[in-house]
Amino acid sequence: MKDSIRMEAARGAGLAPWLNALAELRIRVFRDYPYLYDGSPEYEMAYLAPYLQCEDSLCLLALDGDKVVGASTGLPLAREVDEFKAPFLAQGLAVEDIFYCAESVLLPDYRGLGLYRAFFGGREAHANSLGFTRAAFCAVVRPDDHPLKPAGYRPLTEVWARFGYHPVVGLSTRFRWKDRDRAEETDKPMQFYLKTLEVQP
Template identity: 40%
Template sequence: MKSVKEITEQLLTGAAIADALDDLATLRLEIFQEYPYLYRGLREDELTYLGTYAEAPDACVILAYDGSTVIGAATGMPLIHEDAKLRGAFAGTALPLNEVYYVGELLFRPAYRNCGFGRKLLAQLENHIRSLCSYHMITCATVERPEDHPSRPRDYVPITRFLAHTGFARVPGATVHFTWLETDGAKRDHTMSFWSKELI
């Protein structure tokens, strides 16, 4: 098991994020092939999407390194700068969108999971968001899959368990649908639910 002390982190904001886009795209393309995403992405699409982090005000990226190798990342930006469909998911809620910060990713390569790195990176991200003094809540989205999905690994631990343990709660009625190409070559519609946490 890796030690938390062996891992270093780098917080990037503004134009500095542009230098990390290739590493982020690689991480996303590899990890999102796994369950529950089963996503077959294109690097060009990833770089286009990730480019918004270098442009959106108050967006940030935290890279986790083992030596010089990127092994994890956390990303986020104010919800008001995110995709219109994501913002629309909160139309029926009482959340003030201009005070909500959206966590796009919290990803680690398999060998670095369940070692405490997720909590450490999330805490660093939350501290940065607090320092901006404009956002009082953070939110993220999870992919909904049935428990009997044929691609679900026997030892799969849902991210929702981590979210519940770190103070997040599901946002009632907040869902969004996205269609993407899965690893078996079929395009499917996917429901994503939202979880939120108040920053104290």
């Protein structure tokens, strides 16, 4: 990790001073494949509102000087939107036991420095401190022949498996946003990945 990079943690309403920088980072990073997100400040403010309203939410920020170059968010699954809770309830999984690791975003120049692993470790430590026994996240599913898929693209499934996260058959949902090559929002299939957390003494 570069010596110039430092980590900051914001919880609940403490995220407010970082909200605009986080929104700009999400819009920039998620514009790339596979999310192809054509973001707007209005969408971002609505999406991030639950994190401000939940005292147990967490946002880990990677800063190079005063510049936010990466961020990772999470909150109790029970505080998430119905689209994310419903698949767990349908499979008889208690949402109260699960911490939802929403996303980790990094600018390209800061990848491969260990920040991604630090983001997962930080969120899991936070989840453990709150007594959660599982962590989950979801990822968009794109067809192999998607026209905007870059040559040589490699999904992160192997990385997630090394971190202990594995897809659960049937645990999926759909979520809406506007792709950069579309005129309006469309539903996207999303696959959930689940990990049992080690209980800390």
